[in-house]
Amino acid sequence: MAAVDENAAALGVPRKQLMESSGHAVAREVKDLTEPGARVAIVAGRGNNGGDAFVTARFLDAYDVTTLLLGRAEAIGTRISKENWNALECADYDTREVTDSSAFDLPEADVIVDAMLGTGISGDLREPAATAAEAINAADATVVAVDVPSGFDADEGDHADNGVEADHVVTFHDEKPGLADLEATVAVADIGIPAAAERLVGPGDVALARPDSRTGRAFVIGGGPYTGAPALAAQAALRTGMELSFVAAPESVAGEIQGYSEDLIVQPYEHDILTPAQVDDLVDTAERYDDVVVLGPGLGTADETLEAARKFLESYTGPAVVDADALAIVPGLETDATLVCTPNRRELARMGGPDVDALAPVADEIEAFAAALGHVVLAKGVDDVVTDGNRTHISRSGTPGMAVGGTGDTLAGVTAALLEHAGPLEAAAAAAQVNGLAGERLADRDGNGLLASELCAQLPAVLWGESNE
Numbered sequence: 001m002a003a004v005d006e007n008a009a010a011l012g013v014p015r016k017q018l019m020e021s022s023g024h025a026v027a028r029e030v031k032d033l034t035e036p037g038a039r040v041a042i043v044a045g046r047g048n049n050g051g052d053a054f055v056t057a058r059f060l061d062a063y064d065v066t067t068l069l070l071g072r073a074e075a076i077g078t079r080i081s082k083e084n085w086n087a088l089e090c091a092d093y094d095t096r097e098v099t100d101s102s103a104f105d106l107p108e109a110d111v112i113v114d115a116m117l118g119t120g121i122s123g124d125l126r127e128p129a130a131t132a133a134e135a136i137n138a139a140d141a142t143v144v145a146v147d148v149p150s151g152f153d154a155d156e157g158d159h160a161d162n163g164v165e166a167d168h169v170v171t172f173h174d175e176k177p178g179l180a181d182l183e184a185t186v187a188v189a190d191i192g193i194p195a196a197a198e199r200l201v202g203p204g205d206v207a208l209a210r211p212d213s214r215t216g217r218a219f220v221i222g223g224g225p226y227t228g229a230p231a232l233a234a235q236a237a238l239r240t241g242m243e244l245s246f247v248a249a250p251e252s253v254a255g256e257i258q259g260y261s262e263d264l265i266v267q268p269y270e271h272d273i274l275t276p277a278q279v280d281d282l283v284d285t286a287e288r289y290d291d292v293v294v295l296g297p298g299l300g301t302a303d304e305t306l307e308a309a310r311k312f313l314e315s316y317t318g319p320a321v322v323d324a325d326a327l328a329i330v331p332g333l334e335t336d337a338t339l340v341c342t343p344n345r346r347e348l349a350r351m352g353g354p355d356v357d358a359l360a361p362v363a364d365e366i367e368a369f370a371a372a373l374g375h376v377v378l379a380k381g382v383d384d385v386v387t388d389g390n391r392t393h394i395s396r397s398g399t400p401g402m403a404v405g406g407t408g409d410t411l412a413g414v415t416a417a418l419l420e421h422a423g424p425l426e427a428a429a430a431a432a433q434v435n436g437l438a439g440e441r442l443a444d445r446d447g448n449g450l451l452a453s454e455l456c457a458q459l460p461a462v463l464w465g466e467s468n469e
């Protein structure tokens with residue numbers, strides 16, 4: 001929800017507007033339940049849940065409304081909530097600050113609006129919310145909860161023992177898991193979040209997957225016929241926050257790959273391409289160090305290489321990005337690994353997916369393809385389609401200059417790094433967006449002459465730069 005919210009703001013629908021819709025929806029519920037003139041007590045916390053209810057008060061001018069704030073007005077936690085509180089104060093609404101739990105005095109009311117805590121809560125209620133909840137539960141009034149009954153943990157779906165027992169819940173945008181199990185009627189209010197805030201990858205999705213610590217090991221299994229591809233994937237993983245990037249490559253090309261960069265750790269194996277003989281060692285290494293694997297860049301299409309890729313994924317059980325030539329073996333594969341497959345349009349068609357120029361118009365078909373495949377698919381095109389077969393996102397970032405070779409390899413490395421911090425769909429969606437944004441930054445300078453090797457250097461600014469603060 002926080003991600004969708006941030007995406008909506010980026011699309012021009014800021015959170016304060018959503019708060020206005022939320023507060024209005026709660027007021028409509030109160031109006032449905034009572035006649036004008038009825039007594040309404042709003043009990044509000046200092047977060048945005050309380051802010052919603054300050055809006056509600058403005059829509060209930062025909063009622064006898066008292067708004068109680070748990071805490072001091074200076075301590076209201078968000079700007080938009082503060083602004084809505086100030087609006088009540090300036091316009092002479094009946095507002096009261098409850099500065100400690102012993103001073104909590106719930107007015108006689110026909111309806112109580114519970115806006116103490118929303119989705120920002122964890123654990124049992126602390127004071128003064130605990131005392132207030134007790135009074136609300138003891139009161140002979142209809143209780144309308146804003147978003148969730150206070151004490152309900154929307155992440156876990158369970159309810160604190162000392163939480164509010166609501167009669168009605170007006171929840172926003174979407175059902176929350178566990179709400180339906182409560183003894184309350186639940187109404188889902190549409191608060192005007194554009195569908196694109198969920199469909200299109202935005203800054204909220206990037207924030208969800210952004211590494212907040214430097215950690216993890218990328219293990220790129222690639223190289224042989226080509227050497228640049230594995231090096232680019234490994235570099236991109238480092239630029240996206242991995243601690244170490246290993247490249248397992250044939251000894252015939254290991255020196256060349258190392259020669260590109262002192263940042264990489266190259267682990268040569270005997271042979272000049274990947275064959276099944278190397279697979280047991282590679283699986284051992286990847287599992288022992290909890291690596292995130294990138295399988296495919298530069299491996300080539302020799303039969304024994306593809307056989308080796310298959311054998312690797314049949315025994316490996318960790319997370320892996322499968323790219324380039326290795327994608328050919330994924331359809332029909334039996335594996336316990338968590339895969340993100342990153343085909344371009346041609347590779348997607350060869351895997352049995354739709355054969356089209358533009359991916360976004362056939363997003364539903366790609367979703368069905370991913371469902372049948374049983375893995376997350378990040379299909380790369382002008383617009384990228386990212387889907388787990390159930391939920392689907394479209395990333396529109398990127399620039400025509402990214403048609404250059406190597407940007408798919410950097411994407412594979414970015415995806416691997418984000419897999420260290422997020423689930424496969426979330427990591428893939430954010431990776432598509434981040435790689436494209438890095439390309440856009442570089443295109444400001446280099447236009448259609450940008451290089452994948454230089455795109456890597458843009459990744460940190462996209463993820464942690466000033467525009468994110």
Ligand SMILES: NC(=O)C1=CN([C@@H]2O[C@H](COP(=O)(O)OP(=O)(O)OC[C@H]3O[C@@H](n4cnc5c(N)ncnc54)[C@H](O)[C@@H]3O)[C@@H](O)[C@H]2O)[C@@H](O)CC1
Binds near residue numbers: 124125
């Ligand atoms: N898209 C969205 O996310 C929208 C959210 N809105 C509202 O914003 C709410 C979430 O707002 P916030 O994130 O500000 O969170 P809350 O309003 O739920 O408040 C969190 C506050 O409660 C305190 N707290 C946490 N656990 C506690 C406990 N066990 N006992 C006592 N205090 C505790 C925290 O210190 C924090 O200050 C939603 O429930 C909804 O009502 C709406 O304004 C509309 C849009």
Ligand SMILES: [K+]
Binds near residue numbers: 118149
């Ligand atoms: K609430």
